[in-house]
Amino acid sequence: MVKKTxxxxxxxxxxxxxxxxxxxxxxxxxxxxxxxxxxxxxxxxNDSDGCEYIALxxxxxxxxxxxxxxxxxxxxxSYDDEERTKKYxxxxxxxxxxDYCRIEVKxxxxxxxSVNIGLIVREPEYEEDVWAVELLPGNYMxxxxxWDSGEYDT
Numbered sequence: 001m002v003k004k005t006x007x008x009x010x011x012x013x014x015x016x017x018x019x020x021x022x023x024x025x026x027x028x029x030x031x032x033x034x035x036x037x038x039x040x041x042x043x044x045x046n047d048s049d050g051c052e053y054i055a056l057x058x059x060x061x062x063x064x065x066x067x068x069x070x071x072x073x074x075x076x077x078s079y080d081d082e083e084r085t086k087k088y089x090x091x092x093x094x095x096x097x098x099d100y101c102r103i104e105v106k107x108x109x110x111x112x113x114s115v116n117i118g119l120i121v122r123e124p125e126y127e128e129d130v131w132a133v134e135l136l137p138g139n140y141m142x143x144x145x146x147w148d149s150g151e152y153d154t
Contacts, residue, residue, distance in 0.1 A: 003065045006051060007044060009142070010121060010123070010131060011107060011131055011133055011145075011147045012103050012104050012106060012107075012130070013063050013065040013105065013147060013148075014104070014105055014107065014119060014133050014143045014147050015102060015104045015147065015148045015149065015151065016036070016039050016102065016104075016105070016134070016141075016143075017102045017150030017151065018100045018101050019154075020139055020140050022038065022152070022154065023036075023141075023152070024100075024133075025037035025038070025092060025100070026100065026102075026103050026146075027098050027099050027100040027101045027103065028034075028098065028099045028101060029058075029095050029096060029098055029105070030078075030096055030097050030098075031096075031099075032059045032060075032061055033059065033060065033061075033066065034058070034059040034060070034061065034063070034103040034104075034105060035056065035057065035058050035059070035098070035103075036056070036057045036059075036091055036096075036103065036105070037055070037056045037057075037088070037091055038054075038055050038056075038057075038135065039052065039053065039054055039055070039088075039139075040052075040053045040055055040117050040135065040136065040137050040138050040140075040149055041053065041076070041117070041137060041138040042115065042137045042138070043137075043138070044075065044076065044125070047080075048072060049075035049078075050076060051072060051073070051074060051075060051113070052072075052074065052076055052079070052116075053070055053071060053072055053073060053112070054069065054070070054071045054073065054087055054118065055070045055071075055103075055117060056068065056069045056070075056087050056091045056094075056095075056143040057101070057108070057110075057118070059105045059106075060071065060100075062106075063103075063104050063105040063106040064106055065106070065110075066124050067104070068110045070110065070117060070146060071087055071091075072113055072135070073087075082089065102150050104148070105119065106154040107119045107120060107121045108120075110153075111115050115137055116136060116137075117136065117137065118135075118136065119133050119134070119135055119143075120135075120136045121133055122133055122134055130144060130145065131144075131145070132144055134145075140154055141153075141154065
């Protein structure tokens, strides 16, 4: 019997390719920062109405998180869509001129409203599991080896 072993170690950096889906607003600013504008969410459950957020993360060229801005919109359907769009566009505009392109960043977590928000490492629980980096809350982007592929699962 061949014993399986975990094939990789903890990721230190994750590449994200620019696309027209969840990675539409990623890239670089003219002051040499990488950025990621996204919309994390806590799904509604029997115990909670959930919550939606707008989050802007900025990183240095080594991939270190240097700044974050998170805005709580409230439960889905409880906010004005036009106001949500205005807030999102204002954050995007605050970056100035940008180059939409691939970014390479280190996993991170920011505590907001008692919720961890960020690209968070998921360690393998079992021998056959693999390392992952998930965009949380919402887990709408998940990254696996090879970490430099720039691709994600939804």
